[in-house]
Amino acid sequence: MTDAFRVSTARALVTTGALLYIPSNVLPVMTMTVAGKTEPLTVLGGVKELWDSNLPAIAGVVFLASFIVPLLKVISLGWILWLHGTDRNQRARNTVHRIVHRIGSWSMIDIFLLSVLAAVGQLGALGSVTADPGSIYFCGVMISCLLAAEIYKPRLIWESQFTTSS
Amino acid sequence: MISPIGKKTFQPALAFSLAGLFALILASTSPVLTFDVAGREQPGYLITGIEELLRQGYWPIAALVFVASMLAPALYLASVSYVSAACTLRLRLPHLLVLFKVSELAEPWNLIPVYSIATVVSVVKLRMIGGVTWNDGARWVLGVAFLTICAQQVFDRGLVEHRLEAMGALGNQRGEGT
Numbered sequence: 001m002t003d004a005f006r007v008s009t010a011r012a013l014v015t016t017g018a019l020l021y022i023p024s025n026v027l028p029v030m031t032m033t034v035a036g037k038t039e040p041l042t043v044l045g046g047v048k049e050l051w052d053s054n055l056p057a058i059a060g061v062v063f064l065a066s067f068i069v070p071l072l073k074v075i076s077l078g079w080i081l082w083l084h085g086t087d088r089n090q091r092a093r094n095t096v097h098r099i100v101h102r103i104g105s106w107s108m109i110d111i112f113l114l115s116v117l118a119a120v121g122q123l124g125a126l127g128s129v130t131a132d133p134g135s136i137y138f139c140g141v142m143i144s145c146l147l148a149a150e151i152y153k154p155r156l157i158w159e160s161q162f163t164t165s166s
Numbered sequence: 167m168i169s170p171i172g173k174k175t176f177q178p179a180l181a182f183s184l185a186g187l188f189a190l191i192l193a194s195t196s197p198v199l200t201f202d203v204a205g206r207e208q209p210g211y212l213i214t215g216i217e218e219l220l221r222q223g224y225w226p227i228a229a230l231v232f233v234a235s236m237l238a239p240a241l242y243l244a245s246v247s248y249v250s251a252a253c254t255l256r257l258r259l260p261h262l263l264v265l266f267k268v269s270e271l272a273e274p275w276n277l278i279p280v281y282s283i284a285t286v287v288s289v290v291k292l293r294m295i296g297g298v299t300w301n302d303g304a305r306w307v308l309g310v311a312f313l314t315i316c317a318q319q320v321f322d323r324g325l326v327e328h329r330l331e332a333m334g335a336l337g338n339q340r341g342e343g344t
Binding site: 046058061062101109113120126127130131136142143149 | 198199204209211230274277283287288295296298
């Protein structure tokens with residue numbers, strides 16, 4: 001894989017992630033049925049539910065991991081790739097790339113949460129959990145950003161515009 | 167060229183990854199949580215959520231959860247165990263370089279520590295609507311998460327490359343591969 005291909009693929013993946021981020025937050029990711037009452041939940045709806053149940057710490061963790069981290073990932077990777085080939089803020093870009101790589105995976109919390117809830121929530125009208133289309137978009141954001149961060153190696157930050165095709 | 171390795175050894179990585187692999191087998195075969203509402207109980211295993219998402223037609227999510235919570239952790243822990251064992255015993259085991267590469271590729275997809283946090287959050291959410299019992303699987307999931315983080319901290323890629331080079335495994339196997 002050439003460096004130029006890495007850069008263009010990473011740019012395409014980040015753009016995809018940015019576009020999918022909108023439906024992933026607008027559409028419900030899961031529907032919970034409790035005692036016959038059905039309630040579709042978006043990412044922020046799940047956070048609000050935890051907050052309303054007097055669980056601010058857990059709500060904070062889910063809010064950070066499911067809403068803020070994916071947004072920061074898209075913005076940070078976009079910024080890194082935007083400045084690719086220039087010598088501006090190379091040290092800062094390198095640090096940001098390392099942070100994105102380290103914390104990026106925490107945004108998978110919502111997908112795993114859906115999996116655990118779906119595993120035990122199969123009690124019909126008494127209590128059940130089903131996935132909704134928003135989760136597919138959310139999944140798309142995660143995969144796009146994870147692959148982009150993997151494909152765009154930090155060493156590319158230090159290379160000038162004229163050496164990226166090697 | 168051989169440079170001094172110092173006090174760093176491969177035994178901690180071998181110990182953590184082997185223990186993690188053992189814990190992963192137990193986590194995958196034991197129920198994680200049991201949810202009960204109005205006297206009806208539903209136990210859940212690691213694989214149950216994946217099966218249920220597949221049944222609902224959400225195969226991309228099922229595939230992602232399977233890779234991140236079962237396949238990648240198993241590949242990562244097994245490959246780290248294999249490479250660490252070979253380096254510790256100075257044995258030129260077959261496919262060493264391939265498995266060293268597998269450990270590198272599997273690491274970012276090994277999200278079992280995130281899964282363990284999601285399990286804790288799901289318990290909080292489920293307690294809002296019914297009763298939840300922690301089962302052995304949940305403890306093993308937390309164990310795998312802890313051991314994975316430990317293995318990631320002590321598995322030094324530079325040190326492994328250095329040892330493989332000293333054993334003559336790096337050049338030969340690279341040559342075989344190309």
